[in-house]
Structures are given as C-alpha cells and as structure tokens.
Amino acid sequence: MDQALQEIIKQKPHLADLIRFYEKTIRFMNTVTRSGAVAGPRMNAYRPEHLEQVFRHFSALFDLPEGTLFPLKQALEAGEIDFTRIPLLEVPAFSLPYSEDDLIVLLFLLSRPYFISMRAGVRLLDPLWEKGICPVCQGRPALASAQADERQKVWCSFCGNVGTPPRTSCMICDATDQAVSISVFDGEDGVKVQSCDACRSYVKIVDAAVFLSRGPELADIASLPVDIAVQQKGYQRRAPNPLGMLRMSVSG
Numbered sequence: 001m002d003q004a005l006q007e008i009i010k011q012k013p014h015l016a017d018l019i020r021f022y023e024k025t026i027r028f029m030n031t032v033t034r035s036g037a038v039a040g041p042r043m044n045a046y047r048p049e050h051l052e053q054v055f056r057h058f059s060a061l062f063d064l065p066e067g068t069l070f071p072l073k074q075a076l077e078a079g080e081i082d083f084t085r086i087p088l089l090e091v092p093a094f095s096l097p098y099s100e101d102d103l104i105v106l107l108f109l110l111s112r113p114y115f116i117s118m119r120a121g122v123r124l125l126d127p128l129w130e131k132g133i134c135p136v137c138q139g140r141p142a143l144a145s146a147q148a149d150e151r152q153k154v155w156c157s158f159c160g161n162v163g164t165p166p167r168t169s170c171m172i173c174d175a176t177d178q179a180v181s182i183s184v185f186d187g188e189d190g191v192k193v194q195s196c197d198a199c200r201s202y203v204k205i206v207d208a209a210v211f212l213s214r215g216p217e218l219a220d221i222a223s224l225p226v227d228i229a230v231q232q233k234g235y236q237r238r239a240p241n242p243l244g245m246l247r248m249s250v251s252g
Helices: 002-011 013-035 048-061 066-077 083-088 100-120 208-222 224-231
Strands: 143-146 152-155 180-184 191-196 201-207
Touching: 002 013, 002 208, 013 048, 013 100, 013 208, 048 066, 048 100, 066 100, 083 100, 143 208, 191 224, 201 208, 201 224, 208 224
Parallel strands: 143 201
Antiparallel strands: 143 152, 180 191, 191 201
C-alpha cells in the first residue's frame, strides 16, 4: 500500500495532500473495526458504549476539535442517524450545523467501518447489482473496471463490494445506448468515463490492470482530475470517492 501511495504522489504531486488524508481514513477504519464498535446483528449504527471512543479517534486523526463533532455525536447517541440510509445519499432531515457537502463527507468517513463489517458478514450467491444497486448496502457504483473479456465490474465505496453491473447501457439508470457516451481525457491513461444524459450521472471506468495493481480506492483517488473535468460538464457522481467526496467542482 505504501509503495502504491508513493507512486501516485510521484506521478501526481498535486494529489499528495489527498493521499495523506486517505491514509488517515484507513487508520480510522482499522482502529474502529478492531474496537468491536460495529459488532452485533441488525445494528444501524455503532454501539452506544463505543461512540465516545469512535469520536475520540476521529477527532484525533482528522485534527477536528471534539466540539465541532459534538452535534453529530449527540445525534448518534439519540439514535437519530441510521447508517443504512447513508448509501442512499439521504442526509438527516433535522438540522445539523454543517454544510451538506461536509455532512456527506463526515457521515461517509464515520460510517465506513460499519459498512466494511457489514460486507464481511454477508455471503453473496449472485454478484449482480440489480438496477445498479449494491446488494450489500444499497450504494451506487463508485467506480467500474473494464475486464479483458469486455465484461465490467463495479465497486462500492461504502462497503467495498465488487460485482457485476446490470446489462443496460447506463450503470446508474436503465437508459439505453442513445443516452450514454464514453469519453477519454488527456493525461489520464487507463481511465475513461461513461456519462448518461438521461440521469446526468457518470461512472469512471479504469482498465483491469489499473484496477488490480492499485485497487479501486487508489484508482479512484488518482483519477480525481477526471471527476473535476466531468463535473464541470454538469454530470454527477452517485457515490462518494474513498475520501467521502461527491462534488469536486461546481456543476455547469
């Protein structure tokens, strides 16, 4: 992992800060997973007795004052946040003192250990993503890979599940070929984009070699300039990247 991170920083030094932030997300995920905070069936958030520890780790790793996170911690203690709704991009209906983008990032980062544990406890007999929805957590595709035999695989940034997209042209909706286009970008070898004019969504598609050598998370982060270019054309991601980011630019 460290070697892959250093390789990306060497190739794209402008992404160095984001790569370092990603390292913190991995440390947080590993720490919380080992703590047992997500143990237990049919839980829709962390165990209440573990919240203090979870937020202490989060505050320390991401250099956030504990007071800044207190409203979110209080909402979780009161059972007002259901993690299973987060992959649907549903933000809490009640008011929290964060912008929508910041709240999406915070909820994604906080809940990711929960979803990784969820995937570990599920046995999938069929990898097909019906209607472009992850069968583990209901997330949308965050990234796809183009296999050598022209099949595609899709990856969920919430739980890490990898599966097969629906056989329709758009990986997000049921649009046909007429609404879907494929684009490539200078300086981004091994990455192309499927965009859909029906749902105004897009999914990055990386070559199988990139998907295997870097893994989907690093492949997604390393191709962030592509997100910026596509979002400037008015298309949207329907699942966050591994840093919790949905919007990298203002849509035109």
